Amino acid sequence: MTLLTILLLACITFGTRYLFLEGRLPVRLGPNLRLLLSYSGPSVLAAILAPILFVRSDQLALSASNPYLWGAAAAITAAYKTGNIYWTIGAGMLVFVAAGQLI
Structure with a gap:
């Protein structure tokens, strides 16, 4: 049953992606649907x-001792100030590690 489920999901995933990636197929998205789909990436990222x-530990952790919040704040600030993905990742990681060591 598990193998059947995996194969079925693989076929569904391939089919939906193939429809949009194959240029010879007459599937075109309207502007409203394109706009709607443009929000899917940030939505999935926020959900993760x-x-x-x-x-x-199954509780809300909004304290100053949360290194994940410090790293996220640094990454958001670096992304806003520089617009460079490398500086964003570096700043977030540096602050996260430093906060984890100091707190």
Whole structure:
């Protein structure tokens, strides 16, 4: 049953991606649907990051001793100031490690 589920999900994933990536197929998205899909990346990223940043041991962790919050704040600031992905990652990692060592 598990193998069947994995194969079925693989076929569904391939099929949906193939429709949009194959240029010879007559599937075109309208402007409203394109606008709607442009929000999917940030939405998925927020859904992944929110539990990592704000939850510790099944409780909300909004204290100053949370190194994940310090790293995220540094990464957001670096992204806003520089617009460079490397500086953003470096600043976030540096502050996260430093906060983890100091707190």
